[in-house]
Amino acid sequence: MSAATTTPGSQPVVEITGLSVSFATDAGNVRAVDDVSLQVAPGEVLAVVGESGSGKSVTAKTLLGLLPSTATTRGAVVLSSKDGSTRDDVLALDQAGLRRVRGRDAAMVFQEPSTALNPVYTVGWQIIEGLRAHGKISRTEARAKAVDILRRVGIPDPEHRIDHYPHQFSGGQKQRIVIAQALVLDPGVIIADEPTTALDVTVQAEILDLLRRCRDEFGAAIVLITHNMGVVADLADRVAVMYQGEIVEQAPVRQLFSAPEHPYTRSLLDAVPRIGAGGAHARARAAARPEGWADQAPVVEARDLEITYPGRLRQPGFRAVDRVSLAIRPGEVVGLVGESGSGKTTIGRAIAGLTTVTGGSLQVLGVEMNGVKERHVRPIRHRVGFVFQDPATSFNPLLTIAECVAEPLVVHGRARDAAAARSRVDELLESVQLPRAYGDRYPHELSGGQRQRASLARALALDPELLIADEPTSALDVSVQARVLELFAELQERLGFACLFISHDLAVVDLLADRIAVLHRGRLVEEGTGEQVLGAPREEYTQRLLASLPVPDPVEQTARREAWRALV
Amino acid sequence: MTTPTAAPTPRGWRRLPVVHQLRQSVGLQRVMLIVGLVLTGLLLLSALLAPWLAPYGYGQIRSADTGPFGAQQPPSAEHWLGTTVGGFDVLSRVIWGSRTAVLVIVIAIAASLIIGVLLGLVSGYFGGWLDRVLVVIADAVYAFPSLLLAIVLAIVISGGQSSMIGGVLAAALSITVVFTPQYLRVVRAETIRIKSEAFVESARVIGASNGRIMFKHVLRNSTRTLPLIITLNASEAVLTLAGLGFLGFGIEPTKAAEWGYDLNRAISDVTSGIWWTSVFPGVAIVLTVLGITLVGESLNDLADPRLRTRRASADVTGDVAATSVVPGGALTAPGGVEGLEPRTEDGR
Structure with missing residues (x-):
């Protein structure tokens, strides 16, 4: 099925081989992704970074078969279930097959939590909907599961909050609920498309912390799509840099930040503003x-x-x-x-x-x-x-x-x-x-x-x-x-x-x-x-704001994260 | 143009509303648009060239050489589509009728467009009590049946006399009254949306006057949906004119040709097997409305990127560079600013 080698002992949950995507637009065909090959091991956080138009979001959407009908694809995107029992090429699946795979093998966390939730249903209903779409489950059992998952993503008082509507939650809590929705079916991989871009810095730090727990406690691999190098330094294990539809560099996070190889990666890292530079x-x-x-x-x-x-x-x-x-x-x-x-x-x-x-x-x-x-x-x-x-x-x-x-x-x-x-x-x-x-x-x-x-x-x-x-x-x-x-x-x-x-x-x-x-x-x-x-903030709020800001340096960020934990 | 690829940003005449959409369309949508355009074009041509196309005048019942046409004559070499109960030539009446129809369309659209757009612009831009009053009036007019209004206007304008101007104005103005609220609402909604756009705020920060902002920045950006309403409006105008004529409030046959009137006169013919007096004016009405509606529908679909179909590519093709950014901005690109091709020439 695929020529790529698998990590010994465990097979990758996501395996993209030679993926190309082009879109039919008014101005002719435009290629968004060009011959991309990627692998995500179980429990790994892979960050795909790049600027707008680099094809990172299109790559992520391909994983769930979410491309619009104007798209043409080539290559293979193989999703494995968490226990390794099934392997499906998403590009070759029909609608029914896609429905089966979505949620069970891979789930998505969207950028804008306020639009990802349906305002006319309670959050509990929306979590349970996902559960009931995949196999028979009784109403009480589903509700118990939903309450449990809400508690685990840090929603206080989940027994009552489950019956609340999305507008009754804050932006950060909504993103927690979206993550809960993704986690409830225990997928092998979660695709997070700019999960913190719409959020404030202080909330971003909390959501990043939650995503880290998704990996540690639920064992889910995460494909993190982002343009924020601070977020990458904070969360990722491995980084793939995309530019003009291609992957120009792939490296473990510390290596990428300390010794970037590709000139584009270097210029990208140089362009990131750092505190204290002014x-x-x-x-x-x-x-x-x-x-x-x-x-x-x-x-x-x-x-x-x-x-x-x-x-x-x-x-x-x-x-x-x-x-x-x-x-x-x-x-x-x-x-x-x-x-x-x-x-x-x-x-x-x-x-x-x-x-x-x-x-x-x-x-x-x-x-x-x-x-x-x-x-x-x-x-x-x-x-x-x-x-x-x-x-x-x-x-x-x-x-x-x-x-x-x-x-x-x-x-x-x-x-x-x-x-x-x-x-x-x-x-x-x-x-x-x-x-x-x-x-x-x-x-x-x-x-x-x-x-x-x-x-x-x-x-x-x-x-x-x-x-x-x-x-x-x-x-x-x-x-x-x-x-x-x-x-x-x-x-x-x-x-x-x-x-x-x-x-x-x-x-x-x-x-x-x-x-x-x-x-x-x-x-x-x-x-x-x-x-x-x-440099020396006096007020408690300024201190918290500063501590929440992820810096584009994985070593320093690890230390900062501890300081942030102590502050919150 | 056979393939929609590599189309540069349209310039000049290609940016004109209908031409642009025609170039953009593919498949069924293109067929619909072309059929609509052809039918509408035929209507306009026959209206424009009626004196030359029609074998006889609209009120003519006798020719100089052969004498009277005779009533209810079946189609023949002299009268291709036969004659009516009043002894008129059907073909000539159908062709001349297009002139009346086009006149009604033009007057109705021009009047409701100008009034509706101006009121909508003022109402949306300034808001306040004026806006509220105008919207209430518009809602009240919505509840009014246009045909009833047309009958009242026909009586008011022509005092029961069915002259050409009277009949045309009655139909056109009743349509104007009914359609002005639609233009008002659409333009008002667009104005309110655009009023809060950053470029209008930037004009305010610059210190531009209200008039300048309204006409230079808001008006030109709020006309997007007007072509669609204009086409709907046009077909409605034709139907109202026909309805008026059919109910007997139309134009006398000696003043102008009018399809609704001819249909009305053909009612008794239908039962006696005389088909040609009713079918041809009826077909003329249907084709006119169909043509204009097809144009409107296609324009609507093409204007919406979600409804617009595009030719799907068989394989993964296309240029990557066109969508991507240049690292460090345009200036650090190879060759600096000069090294960058203008986007209109590099295949976008």
Whole structure:
């Protein structure tokens, strides 16, 4: 069946031989996976890493026969059951055969737990559904099994919680339930497709811990699909690096991190931002500041800022920002970090006048934003630039890049129309290192990193004194992120604008920011230079946040994991 | 184009709505679209060239050389499709009738499109009480049967006189009233969705005025589903016009040809074995509606990537590089930025 050798003593649970996958698209056939061969031994955690478009997710989906009908496959994907009694080539199975194999031999954990669970059924029903699909089992027996599995994945009070609906659980708990769903049939291998990408760092650490227990206690092998090298260092035994549909390197985790062989692996590891890398940079910048810099009038000054979203039908509103005081001085980069729901984006939007301020005071370039009319904000609009999180949606898809970048110039009367602004647009594109010819393209014809650079060009078109960057690199691959961050730092140095840099990634903020402010549930927890906040955190929340962050180094991460356990 | 492979990003005329979809379609979907386009094209051609195509005028009952046509004559060399009970030539009436139908379609669509899109845009963009009022009115109009409305309008506009303009406007405006809420709802929903997109927010941050945001950024992006509604709208307009004529609120035969009126006059013929007076106008109505509906249905399916069929490849083929990223961004690629081929030329 397969030419690949098996580990002596135990045969692999997954054996992929010469797998190629191509998709029929509007623009012709596109090959996503090219001649990939992989093996997963029982109880092993194999991480498949790569950037978007590298074919890692397609490979994982092939294991369960989840490819869409537009896909054409070649090669063999052999799944063995846990006890080794059956071996099936997934690519050759019919629908009934696939149903038999799914759940029993291999199960899937999806990226987004909130969409992987059906909102109209209780979580217990959804776990039991899987049990009843594979063989006869009585109602009480199935329920007992479901309660047991929920307890083992760490859901408190499972006897009652089993009858709750998905929306009654937090994001991390939902991911635990999805994992429970995968574990309940005791599969030989669990395929986890970016299982922690949608989760906050602190929750991510808990889920990684649970996945490790899946292997230790349930004996399941795990195929971990991820782009996060920290997660790989934390969990994986062996790593396969994918690039352009091929596996370029396979190695045990310690060997891969200490001595990467393939140049792509090396550049990928180099691109990962590490905490502590920005300390020297920030110190040099602080030393270069002229005398009396700190006494200048701040560009942005928030005093006891409060932002409340109105509640529905007499319910109390949601307070997204709670008495935050913060100042940004001219030419200073302030990093705002926090987990989802901490209010960091809300603050950025309030400074740009996109969200109404409901309490306290927020001065932006001398204009009080509390109770301000759009009429009064407009005069300062040209002095504030904004870079949005997702470069894919922040451009009007029907305008060319040049027209999009020219938009601020046209709106503020610096140019009559997009054509008249073209020379300035070319200059701007060159300053963000995009060739002039890209101006004639449409946004969808550019890659994510290129689009984000164009977005930066648009934000800088009017020479703003303040730039608000809302998670500008979180939608980008690490290697692209590294380039954009480098460019960003260079432009900031040259043009000297003040900047509020919003991110959930501590390492990214550390690279750029002069000062870091940590938000937690709408409150400002800690503020200081990168070395103060990240080097010696005073607050308990900051300490927990730092300890939860996996570092891209398996040896160091093992030590950190122990420290994290002690803290939680 | 025989294979859909290696199609560059369409430019120029290839990006036009229907042409683009035609190039994109394969198999049954393509057949449906082509049949629909051919039928619709025939309708438009016969409307445009009616004076040259039709052997006689729509109100003509006698020719200069042979005298009166005679009533209920079976198909013959002179009258290919026979004559009606009133002594009109059926073929000429069917061809001239397409002109009335197209006129109704154009007026109905133009009026409801302009009113509906503008109201929808304003309603969705500004929201508030104006939005609420407009939506309530739209819902109320939904409950109104269009034929009843058309009858009322026919009486109001033409005072019972069945002139060509009166009949056409009655049908077209009643359709306008019924269809404006649909355009309003669709455009409003799209506007609300697009209003929260990042590119609209970025326009707001830049400081663009509401008018500029509405027309430059929102309107052009919210017209995606309009072609489908326009086709539905068009077939409904034809049916209403025919219904009006059939109920006797149509246009007098001396003012314009109209299929519904002819059907109405042919009721008594059916029982006496005279088939040609009813079949041909009926077929004309069916083919018109069928053609327009087929175009609409296919456009709808093709616009949705989940419904669109693609030619499946026999084996694993295709280029890997096109989907993948360049390590370190475009700048560290071999040859730097200059080394990168424009995506439109490298086989995407």
